[in-house]
Amino acid sequence: MSLRLRDLLFEQGVDVSDPAVLADLANEFEVQIGAADQQRVLDEYTSGRDRGVIGSPHFFTPSADFFCPALDVSRDSLGNLQVCANEAAFDEFILACFS
Known part of the structure; x- marks a missing residue:
């Protein structure tokens, strides 16, 4: 899934912050997403920003x-x-x- 996400973002220029894109990706990989998962992503984003992450990798x-x-x-x-x-x-x- 992570490679597919990177392909969408960096190769295809898809807006991977779009909830519809993320829902399609989750369906493609048969991943269930709940509120706790969404909060974890936000928490990890905040943690990375606070640590000084400027990009990937x-x-x-x-x-x-x-x-x-x-x-x-x-x-x-x-x-x-x-x-x-x-x-x-x-x-x-x-x-x-x-x-």
């Missing part, structure tokens, strides 16, 4: 946190998304994971 290690550690993600002066590999940042992330 965002990792936390004992010494630091890393957003998309293998890539430099930015926008140019026209607002176009720019994505480049960042080997040094990935190495720093790996070292933080195992230190």
Whole structure:
């Protein structure tokens, strides 16, 4: 389900916050959703925001946190998304994971 959700959001540009989209996804995977589940999502969203999560993937290690550690993600002066590999940042992330 998580891969399908990511595909909808990042590949197809679907608004995955739309309750109808989420209901269709739940039906596709035969998942029952209750009020407690909805509250848990809101609680986890708040927790992530409070911890400083800025996107996905965002990792936390004992010494630091890393957003998309293998890539430099930015926008140019026209607002176009720019994505480049960042080997040094990935190495720093790996070292933080195992230190």
